[in-house]
Amino acid sequence: MLRREARPGNARWRLAGEVSRALSGVRLEEGGAEERVVRLSVPVGEVDPLLWLAAQRPGCRMYWSARGGGFEVAAAGEADVLAGGPGEYPAALRKRQGLLLAGDGGTRYYGGARFDAARESDSGWAPFGAYRFVLPRFELRVREEMRELACNLVLPRDVGRQDEILAWLEALPFPSEEVGPSAFPAPLRRLDTPRLSGWRSGVGRALGAFREGRMGKVVLARRVDFDFEGPLDAPALARALRDVTPGCFHFYLEPEEGVAFLGASPERLYRREGRSVTSEAVAGTRPRGGSEADDRALGGELLGSEKDREEHAYVLRSIREELGSLCESLRVDGDVSEMRLATRRHLVARLRGILHPGVTDADLLEALHPTPAVGGYPREAALAEIRSSEPFDRGWYAGPVGWIGAGGAEFAVGIRSGLVRGSRLALFSGAGIVRGSDPEEEWAEIEQKISDFAGILGLEGRDASG
Numbered sequence: 001m002l003r004r005e006a007r008p009g010n011a012r013w014r015l016a017g018e019v020s021r022a023l024s025g026v027r028l029e030e031g032g033a034e035e036r037v038v039r040l041s042v043p044v045g046e047v048d049p050l051l052w053l054a055a056q057r058p059g060c061r062m063y064w065s066a067r068g069g070g071f072e073v074a075a076a077g078e079a080d081v082l083a084g085g086p087g088e089y090p091a092a093l094r095k096r097q098g099l100l101l102a103g104d105g106g107t108r109y110y111g112g113a114r115f116d117a118a119r120e121s122d123s124g125w126a127p128f129g130a131y132r133f134v135l136p137r138f139e140l141r142v143r144e145e146m147r148e149l150a151c152n153l154v155l156p157r158d159v160g161r162q163d164e165i166l167a168w169l170e171a172l173p174f175p176s177e178e179v180g181p182s183a184f185p186a187p188l189r190r191l192d193t194p195r196l197s198g199w200r201s202g203v204g205r206a207l208g209a210f211r212e213g214r215m216g217k218v219v220l221a222r223r224v225d226f227d228f229e230g231p232l233d234a235p236a237l238a239r240a241l242r243d244v245t246p247g248c249f250h251f252y253l254e255p256e257e258g259v260a261f262l263g264a265s266p267e268r269l270y271r272r273e274g275r276s277v278t279s280e281a282v283a284g285t286r287p288r289g290g291s292e293a294d295d296r297a298l299g300g301e302l303l304g305s306e307k308d309r310e311e312h313a314y315v316l317r318s319i320r321e322e323l324g325s326l327c328e329s330l331r332v333d334g335d336v337s338e339m340r341l342a343t344r345r346h347l348v349a350r351l352r353g354i355l356h357p358g359v360t361d362a363d364l365l366e367a368l369h370p371t372p373a374v375g376g377y378p379r380e381a382a383l384a385e386i387r388s389s390e391p392f393d394r395g396w397y398a399g400p401v402g403w404i405g406a407g408g409a410e411f412a413v414g415i416r417s418g419l420v421r422g423s424r425l426a427l428f429s430g431a432g433i434v435r436g437s438d439p440e441e442e443w444a445e446i447e448q449k450i451s452d453f454a455g456i457l458g459l460e461g462r463d464a465s466g
């Protein structure tokens with residue numbers, strides 16, 4: 001039997017007390033004052049943030065976990081939302097920088113943006129908008145050994161919502177017990193966009209553009225849709241994915257009931273702490289080997305592959321150029337090396353810099369996204385090729401996903417990801433095409449990249465309808 005005060009749910013009562021004190025302390029004359037964010041938090045007992053997430057009311061749920069641990073958060077509800085249509089971003093971020101930065105050091109807005117704001121969104125991606133950053137109403141955070149339950153208030157705006165906020169907080173669900181591994185509904189159908197024949201012509205076109213000197217690299221993606229016998233439990237899928245993809249950023253964004261974008265990305269777009277910034281060039285792929293000898297051989301093959309080195313060199317060159325323009329100093333940390341994941345490996349080079357004073361996250365996002373890890377080189381030519389060649393909307397796949405706070409920010413590249421809508425799942429993945437790319441091998445590389453999802457859901461062996 002747990003001691004009463006050790007029960008995680010008891011944190012609600014302490015937090016409710018703080019929330020009502022904070023709200024009743026706001027004087028009415030503040031009506032016209034500048035808005036500010038107040039973040040209240042209390043320690044909480046041990047609870048897995050993804051299990052907590054699963055217990056919250058559907059619609060407007062979010063989860064983020066930093067690569068390699070260290071920071072994990074599950075969130076419910078919205079205290080403030082920055083969202084909008086194409087073209088407004090990142091100008092809208094700049095405009096709201098005041099509120100963003102006015103909170104205490106712990107305030108964070110979580111979200112991201114579409115891969116390509118200029119391409120028309122298809123209806124499946126509509127709930128996400130062109131960009132969307134949410135200051136959650138409630139957060140369950142795990143930071144190293146510290147666990148806390150937090151409530152964000154925007155003052156004086158939230159004074160009128162006191163009853164609603166307190167009622168929600170007092171009834172905030174806490175999962176009562178560990179749940180076992182989930183059973184997912186059976187898959188019924190698979191649909192590939194494009195099919196293998198269309199893929200061959202897309203890659204062929206890109207190879208032609210390289211020969212004509214119009215482009216050096218383009219990342220072409222595929223979309224694979226699966227229908228299931230019943231609705232997918234998206235938080236449970238996120239949990240199963242987290243278990244098989246250590247060393248990745250894990251993200252889950254659910255703007256509307258039954259609709260979630262989730263993934264396990266190995267790739268950091270950037271991390272900022274004050275004026276220090278880190279980024280990385282990731283590209284080139286091989287699987288992990290079944291035996292130690294196999295694995296070593298595959299590692300050697302990747303490091304020695306001229307074609308994969310070329311995929312990678314474009315990414316490093318572009319990040320150096322783009323990030324370099326925002327930095328006082330920028331250096332590449334060491335040589336190109338291997339990033340080893342549970343089921344595959346990539347080439348990686350890490351960069352570290354000091355930003356010029358006044359550089360904002362909007363500037364960083366604008367400069368860095370999309371890197372040639374998901375776009376191509378040169379950027380505009382590659383984006384034009386993707387727009388005319390890919391027969392589907394990428395939506396938020398390969399877009400920036402992460403958080404922005406007062407003292408820092410961190411964004412992953414939203415790859416190795418999928419979109420859940422009721423009983424449908426769309427998986428997205430791409431491969432860097434350079435001279436010497438072979439369409440069948442690139443097709444297989446993408447198949448390997450979606451295998452983490454496929455393994456969980458029993459989709460393996462369901463062949464492409466090529």
Ligand SMILES: C=C(O[C@@H]1C=C(C(=O)O)C=C[C@H]1O)C(=O)O
Pocket residue numbers: 219267282283284285311346373374415416428429430431432433449
């Ligand atoms: C575009 C994706 O991954 C990118 C493409 C890679 C490649 O082609 O070798 C490797 C890592 C990522 O930079 C994806 O997974 O969707």
Ligand SMILES: [Mg+2]
Pocket residue numbers: 283284285311431432445
């Ligand atoms: Mg590749």
